[in-house]
Amino acid sequence: MLQRRPLPSVVRFNQLLGQLAKLKHYSAVLSLNRQMGLIGIASDAYTLNIIINCYCHLNRMGFGLSVLGQFFKLGLQSSVTTFTTLIHGFVLHNRVAEAARLFSKMVGRGHCQPNVFTFNTLVKGFCMIGNNRAAIQLLGKMEERGCEPDIVTYNTVIDSLCKDTLVDQALNLFTEMITRGIAPNVVTYTSLIQGVCNIGQWKEAKRLLNEMVSKNIFPDVRTFTVLVDALCKEGMIVEAKSVVEMMIQRHIEPDISTYNSLMDGYCLRGEMDEAKQVFDLMVSKGSMVNVRSCNILINGFCKHKKIDEANKVFQEMRCMGLVPNTITFTTLIDGFCKVGRIKDAQKLFCEMQGCGQLPNVNTYAGILDGLCNNQQLSKALELLRELESNKWELNIVIYTIIIDGLCKAGEMVSAIDVFSGLSSKGVQPDVRTYTIMISGFCKRGLLSEAENLLRGMEEKGCSPNDCTYNTIMRFYQ
Template identity: 25%
Template sequence: MPFSLSPALTYSCRLCRKFRFLASFSTSCALSTVDCFKEVDSHVSDYPELQRSMWGYAISGDFNSALCTLNLMKIFDGKPTVYDCNALLYFYLKSNNACWQELVEIYMGMKRFGPRPNASTFNTLLRGMSVLGNLEHAVFIVEEMCRSDFVPSFTSLSKTLKMAIKVGNLVHGVTVFELMLRYDYHPSEPTLNKFISMLCQVGMVSKAWFVLSLLLRKGCVYNVFCYNQILWALCKSGQSCVALQLFCWLKKKGFVHSVCSYTALIYGFCREGLQDDVFQWLDLMQSDGCKPNVITHTIIVKFLFDNGKFEEAMDYVGKMEREGCQSDLLTYNVILRELCRRHSLDVISKFIQVMVQKGLYLDSYSYAALCGGLLKIGKTVFACELLQDIFSSGCTVDVALYNIYLRCLCRQNKSREALSLLKSMMEAGFKPNNASYNTILSGFCTEKNLKEAFELLYHFEWDVNWPDAVSFNAILCTACRLGNSTIIQRILYHMRYENLKLNVLSSTCLVQYVCRSGNFSECLKLVEYMMPCSPTPTVVTINMLLHNLCKNQLLGIAYRIFQSVRNTEVLPDMTSYNILIHASLREHNHLLVGQLLGEMRRQKLKPDVFTYGSLINGLCKEGKISAALQMWNQMLLRGVVPSVAIFNTLLHAMFWRGMFWEILSLLKVMVVEGFQPDDVTLRILNQAVLNGSVNKFPKAAKVLEWMICNDIQKETDQRAVAG
C-alpha cells in the first residue's frame, strides 16, 4: 500500500510464533479426550445433548470441560463443526471468566487441526478481544482474518482503531488504519480527529497531513478542526512556512478557515520572531471577516513582552479591551509574569487589585508565574514568604507550585529542610514528580553535600521508579567541579549500569575536569568515545579542549582533533580557528597559519576581530610593523571594527621603534572611530611622554595636546609634563 508508517504488518508472524505452544497444548487436550470419554456414561452419546452440555460449561466459564466436551463430538462423523467451535467461543465470551489465552488456543487449534475458521469465528474472536480490551490480540485477529481472505467489517476495524487510539498505541493504530484504507473504509470524523491528534503529538505531522489529504482525495469532507490540528502542530514545531502553504492550499480548495486557523499561523510567526508577518496576518484575518479572540491577542502580547517591547504590549492590551475583547486570566498571567521579570513589585500589587476588581482571581498558574518570576529576579525570601501565605490560605495548588517552594528553600541552602518538607507532604498524600527530587538533589550539589545527594539518589521513591539523566548529571557535574574522581567513577558506573548516555552537559563537564587535571590522554579517549555516541559534543566542548591543549603547548594534538571533528556533525566555528591561529603564531608556525586561513576561506568563514587581532599581534612581535599596518587596513576595508586591544598592540610596537608619526595617525583614527583608550593605552602614552622621547620628535607633541584635550591624561602626569 502507498500509505505505510511502520513495519506493523510483520507483527502477526511474530505473534504466531509466540503461540506455537498452543498447538501442542491443543494436541494434549485432544489426547486427553480419550480419558474423558471413558469417564462419560455410554448413554451420553447424543450429539444435541453434547452440544447443550458444551454450551452450559462454556457459559459458566468452565473452559476445560467445554473443550473436553467439544472433543467428545468427534465420535460423530463430521463433528465438531465450525459452528460448534463458534458456539463455544460465543457462550464462553458471555461468561465473566473469559480469558484471551483460551480464545487464542481455540483459534490456533481450529487453524491447525480443523474445522477451518470462518468469518463468524473471526468476528466473534474480534468482538471478544474488544470486550477484554486486548488491543494486541485484536490486531492479530484482524490480520489473520485478512490473510484468510475474509473481509473485516467496517464496525470491527473502527472499534479496533478506537481501541488503539484510546490506549495511545500508534503502531497498532497505523496498522488498522492501513487495513481500513485497503477496504476503502473511511473512519468517522471523531475517530479521525483523535488519530490525527495522536500522530501530531508524536511529531509525525507530515504523516498526519498525508492521512487527511488521502481521505480528502477520496471525497471525504471533514470539518475545520481536523486540519487545524495539523496547522498548530506545524507552527509549534517551527514550520510556519509549511503551515502557511497548507493554509493557502486549503483556502484554494474552498475550505473556510476559522479563528483557530489564523491564530495558529500568528502563533508560528511569533514563535519564529517574524513581527512583520504577525501584524500583517492579524490585519488579513480581520479583513477576511474573522475576528481575533482573546487567545490570538494573548499570543501577540506575550510575543511583544518576549521581545522587550513592554510599552507596546501594554498599549496593545488597552487597544484590545477597547475593541471589546476582554482579557482573561491567561492574559493577566502573562502580564504578571512580565512584571515580575521587570522587578515591578509595586505595580504587581496594584495589578492584582485590578484583577480582583474584574472578578479574576489568581489561580495556581498565576501564583506560579508570580513566585517563579520573583525567584528569577533574586527575590527568594519574598517568594518564599508569599508561598507560605498561599499554602496557609487553603488555596488549591499543584505540584509546580510546590516545586517552586522547594527551589526557594534550596536557593537559601536549606536543602535538608526541603527534603524533610517533601517527606511530610508525601505522608499527607502529595505526589511529587522527578522535578521535585531533582530540585532537592541539585540543592545538595550546590551545597557541595554529595553524601546526602547520593542518599537521595538511591534511597527515595522516585516518580518513575528511578533517577533520570538530570539526576545523575547534577552529581556528575558537581563532582567534576570539585575534582572528586571517586564520585565521578561511581556515577559513570551507575550510568552505564542503567544504560544512560552522557549528554552534552555531562560530557562537557568531564572534558573540563580532565583538562584541568592535565590528563590529556584520558581526555582524548573521552572525546573519542563521545564522537560516535548520541548526542555528540557541542562545538563549545571541542573548543574548550582545543584551548587547553594549545595552552599546554600541544598544538599538534589539537590540530589532529580539529581535523577529525570536521568529519562529524560538529563543525568547527570561528572560535575553533582563532584558538589554533593564536597558538600557531605563538609557536611561529606560519605554515599552519596559512593552512587554517585557507580552510576558513573554503568553509566561507570570514575572519573576525579576534582573528585579525592575533595576526596583527604576531606580526608586531616579529617587528613587521608595516605588514601589521597592512593587515590593519585590510581589516578596516572589510568592515571589521577593531578593538582597543588591537590599537594598543600597534601603539606598543610603534612606541618601541620610535614611530611617533604613526602613533599620532593611529590616535586620530581612534578619535574618529569613537574609541576611548583604556588603562593600557594610557600607560603606553605616559611612558612615551615621561622618558623624554617627545623631545626627539617635535611633531609628536600633538600627542600630548590630544591627550589633554580629551581629558584622558592624569593630573600627576600633566604636572610632570608642565615641569
C-alpha cells in the same frame, strides 16, 4: 465508511479526523482527507479547520494559508477559529511577526472579531520572544474590542514579566487582575514567587506563599521547585531542604527538577557527600534520575577535583541505560585535564566521538587548557591550528587559554602574534585576555609595553578591572 452506500455524512468523517488530529496523526489526517475528496465527499468549514490545524503542526504554513482560499471557493465562511488556528501555527514555529500581521488583517478587513483565545495566542507569542511591551499593549486592545481578558491572559504576561525580572510591573498587573474580579490561581502565584526569588526578595516570596495558602490556593510541585531552586542558587541549602521536607509533609512528591535543584545546591557549596545522598535517593525511587542529574553530580565532583568519583557516576549512568551527552563528556574531559590526567581526557574524547556525541567549543577549551597547564604547549598550538583550518568558530575563551599558556611559558613573541591576530579573526579580546598579556609583559620587565596595552584597552572600550590594575601596580612596588 468510504465503502458504505449511501456515504456517511461529512460530520462523521470530521469526528474521525478530529480525533486523529488530537492524537497528533497529522499526516494521516491529510492523507485521509485527500481520499475523501477523490470520491466526492465535500469538505465543510469544520473539515477545513481540522486541515489547517494539521498543516500548522507540520510547519507547512503556506499550505495552511492556502486552505483559506478553499473557504471562498466552496462558499464557506471562515471563522474566528480558522484565524486563531493559523495564528497559533505561526506562534508555534516562532514566527510571531507573521502571526501579528495575520491578526491585523483579520481585524482590519473585518473577517471576524478575535475572541479571548485569539488574543491569548498572540499574547503568548509576544511573551515568547520577550516583547512584553507588545503583549501589554495587546492586553489593552482587548478592552477596546469588548473582549475581556481572562486568567490565562494575565498569567501569560505576569510570567513573562517575572522571567525578565520586571517584578514591579508584574505585581501591578496582578493588582489590576484582582481589581477586575479575576481570581489568581496557583500558576499566577508560582510565577510571582519565581520572580521575587530571582531578585532575592525572600520576604516577599514568603508573603506571597502565605497569601496563596490563606486563599485556599495550595502550592503545587512547580511552586515548591521554584523555591528550592532559588534558595539553592543563593546558597541557602538548609532552607531549601526544609521546603522539600514541607512538600513531603503535604504529600506532594518532589519531582526530578526539585531533587536536581537540591543536589545542585549541595554541589555549589562543595558538600559532595550530601549531593551524592540526594542522587542515591533519586536512584532508589526508580526512574527519578535523568542525564541532567548525572551531569550536575559529575560537574560537582569535577569542580572539587574528585575526578574518580565523577568517573564512577559516569559509569553508573551508563549502567542505568542513560546516554551521556556532549555536556557529560565535556565536563568529565575538563575534569581530567584540570588534575593533569591528559591521557584519560584524550581517551574519553575519542570515546565521545566514537559514540556519536559531537564535541563543541567548550570541549576543546577543556583539552587546550589541560595541554597548556601540563607543559604540552606544542600539542595545544597544533590542535588550535587544526581547529582553525577546519573553520571552527572559536571564541575569545579559546584564544585566551592559548595566550595564557604562551605567556606562562615565556613565549611572549608567540603570545603577541596570537593576540595581534585576533581582530583579523573577528574576535575581540576581553578584560581577562588584556590582563594576561599585561601580566606577561610585566613579568618580562616590559613595563612600557604593559602601559601601552592598558591605554589601548581603554581606547577600545574594554574597561580594566581590579585584577588588571593590581597586576601592573605590583610590578611598580
